[in-house]
């Protein structure tokens with residue numbers, strides 16, 4: 219089974235091209251496959267598995283599976299890589315396209331120079347701020363500055379969905395944060411019925427933030443695109459930043475703008491790592 223490995227700022231994915239899929243897709247156990255392929259010792263290694271499928275309503279359909287086999291609705295770093303792959307394979311010939319995801323149809327736009335994709339901007343749509351849609355227990359919109367208890371400590375969080383759920387917590391200093399224990403405790407907290415991604419944010423200036431992320435179904439990753447978008451929305455809602463923000467992640471920077479049209483725009487790189495053949499079946 220041939221695969222391609224791509225990453226967005228070190229958030230790495232195994233890509234399976236199933237564009238010639240004839241409708242048998244329902245039978246494929248991608249969830250089980252994701253666990254095997256993403257294993258960093260017994261598999262290829264990755265934060266997730268991305269499956270490229272034909273679509274009746276867009277240029278292609280993206281399904282993403284976390285390394286634990288769960289299927290999230292969306293992936294920001296994944297969709298930039300997805301868009302680059304579609305263009306480089308000639309599946310899409312223009313610099314803009316439509317991609318069907320679990321969070322609706324999204325619109326990546328490529329920056330191309332001398333035939334090479336230099337970066338990708340994605341219109342990530344409107345953030346979801348209603349508690350029951352994120353989903354997080356309780357009511358209301360937006361969900362700002364509520365308390366959550368984890369490991370005996372109380373944290374103030376803001377919840378935002380970019381198709382997938384995010385719990386954003388502002389911290390003064392990472393040195394005082396027990397990231398490896400607090401991250402998973404909040405990911406699986408009973409307040410979040412579908413679990414949640416967890417972003418710990420330090421504010422550097424009104425135009426710059428630093429983010430550490432604990433991802434639902436994948437643990438600590440070097441970057442999270444939907445997380446960066448949700449964190450900028452949360453920073454604006456908490457009056458901590460302006461609407462155009464550079465997000466510093468362990469793997470590099472993303473540029474996020476929460477536009478006047480209420481859409482969030484994410485700009486960043488999409489890179490190839492290698493291609494290969496999986497022999498472990």
Ligand SMILES: N[C@@H](CCC[C@H](N)C(=O)O)C(=O)O
Nearest residue numbers: 290293294295382442443444
């Ligand atoms: N890394 C991704 C998000 C992948 C899905 C996430 N772990 C979830 O379960 O919601 C991104 O770049 O957005």
